[in-house]
Amino acid sequence: MTAEELREQLARRLSADGHLRTEPWRTAVRQIPRHEFLRGGFFEWVDGSSPTAWAPVLPDEPTWLEHCYADTSLVTQIAGTIVPGDIQGRILRAPTSSSTMPGLVVRMLEDLQVDDGHRVLEIGTGTGYSTALLCHRLGDALVTSVEVDEAVASRARTALGQCGFTPDLVVGDGLAGHKDSAPYDRVIATCGLRTVPRELIEQTRPDGTLLLTLCGWLYSSELARLTVHGDGTASGRLLGGQISFMLARPHLPPPLGLLPDLDQSDERRALLGADALNDWTTRFVAQLAAPGAQRITLNRDGRTEHVLLDVGSGAWAVLWENDGGDWAVRQGGPARLWDAIEEHITRWRNDGAPPLEQFTVRVASDQLSTTWPGR
Incomplete structure (x- = not known):
C-alpha cells in the first residue's frame, strides 16, 4: 500500500475506535505523513527477549512504512542518545524517546478541545508528529512546542520543515513552559508528570485548559483536564483510559541506593x-x-x-x-x-470504589490534591 492509502486506513481505524471524533482532526490524520517523522527508523521489541532487547528497523526494510502507520508507539531513542542507525543487532538499554501511538495522540488532541485561534503550548515535541497535527489544525503561528533533548528537537525541526511547517520550536525544560509566547489557551504535555508546574498555570489564560498525564513512581497514570482559574488555581477531572507516558526527566525517581535492613522491624x-x-x-x-x-x-x-x-x-x-x-x-x-x-x-x-473518571484534581499553592466522590 502507498503512504496515502495507509494514512486513509489509519484514519478509518482511529475513527472506528472512537479516538478520532471530529472532522478537523480526521483531515489532519489523513494529510500528515507520519513516516516523515520516522525517517531515522525506530526500534522494535525483540519478541520473547529477557531482559528486554530492541532491534532497529530502518526505512530500507520492507516492513518500515507499514509499521509507521500502525496504531502503536515506536521507540526512536534509547539510553538518551542512541538512535536506530547507531545499532546493528540488538540493544538492551531503556527507551528514552518515542513516537506515541496515533490513537493516543489524536485522543489527546480531541480532549484538548481546541478552537480556531487558540494558542497552544506543547510540552515534549518528540518526533514532531503531534506538533504537525496541531500546525495543520491551528496554523504554525499559534503552536509552540518545547523539547528538552536538543538532538530530538533537531530531528523534529527537520521533519516539520519537510512537511512545510515552521512552528515555534524551543529547546529547553518544558516544565518551565515558554513565557515568551504566553499566555496560552491550551497546554498539552506528552510526558508523565508527578506534579503540575506552577509555570504552566501562570502561562495559561484564565478559563484556559491544561491536558496533562499525572503519574507516580508506582507507574499508574491518568489523563487530567484542568481549567485554570483567575485566582491562580486549576481544577478538573481525570479522563480515564489508563494513559501511559514516559515520565518527564526532572520527575524521574531517584536511585534506590542501598536497601535498608528489611528484617529490623516487627x-x-x-x-x-x-x-x-x-x-x-x-x-x-x-x-x-x-x-x-x-x-x-x-x-x-x-x-x-x-x-x-x-x-x-x-x-x-x-x-x-x-x-x-x-x-x-x-x-x-x-x-x-x-x-x-x-x-x-x-x-x-x-466509598464504592469510584472509577478514576470521577476523581477531582485541584492545584493550589503549589500543592496537588486528588479526591473521589464521598471523600
Whole structure:
C-alpha cells in the first residue's frame, strides 16, 4: 500500500475506535505523513527477549512504512542518545524517546478541545508528529512546542520543515513552559508528570485548559483536564483510559541506593496484599497515599518479597505471602508506608470504589490534591 492509502486506513481505524471524533482532526490524520517523522527508523521489541532487547528497523526494510502507520508507539531513542542507525543487532538499554501511538495522540488532541485561534503550548515535541497535527489544525503561528533533548528537537525541526511547517520550536525544560509566547489557551504535555508546574498555570489564560498525564513512581497514570482559574488555581477531572507516558526527566525517581535492613522491624498480618497493586486503579489510589514510594521485587529466603521504599523519607515496607495465602508486612523508617496505603485503599473501597473518571484534581499553592466522590 502507498503512504496515502495507509494514512486513509489509519484514519478509518482511529475513527472506528472512537479516538478520532471530529472532522478537523480526521483531515489532519489523513494529510500528515507520519513516516516523515520516522525517517531515522525506530526500534522494535525483540519478541520473547529477557531482559528486554530492541532491534532497529530502518526505512530500507520492507516492513518500515507499514509499521509507521500502525496504531502503536515506536521507540526512536534509547539510553538518551542512541538512535536506530547507531545499532546493528540488538540493544538492551531503556527507551528514552518515542513516537506515541496515533490513537493516543489524536485522543489527546480531541480532549484538548481546541478552537480556531487558540494558542497552544506543547510540552515534549518528540518526533514532531503531534506538533504537525496541531500546525495543520491551528496554523504554525499559534503552536509552540518545547523539547528538552536538543538532538530530538533537531530531528523534529527537520521533519516539520519537510512537511512545510515552521512552528515555534524551543529547546529547553518544558516544565518551565515558554513565557515568551504566553499566555496560552491550551497546554498539552506528552510526558508523565508527578506534579503540575506552577509555570504552566501562570502561562495559561484564565478559563484556559491544561491536558496533562499525572503519574507516580508506582507507574499508574491518568489523563487530567484542568481549567485554570483567575485566582491562580486549576481544577478538573481525570479522563480515564489508563494513559501511559514516559515520565518527564526532572520527575524521574531517584536511585534506590542501598536497601535498608528489611528484617529490623516487627511484622504483622497485612489487611491487603501486594497483589492489590496489580490493579491499575488501586495502584493509582496507593500512589496518592505514598507519592514517594517505589516498588521492587526480591527473592529472599526462598520467598518472593515486595518492597516499597520512599528514598526521600527513608520509609519502607516489605510484604510477602505466607503458605496459607495470608500476607504479612514489615515496615520501618519515619512513617508506615503500608499502613497509609491500606487506609487509603480501604477508604476508597468503602466509598464504592469510584472509577478514576470521577476523581477531582485541584492545584493550589503549589500543592496537588486528588479526591473521589464521598471523600
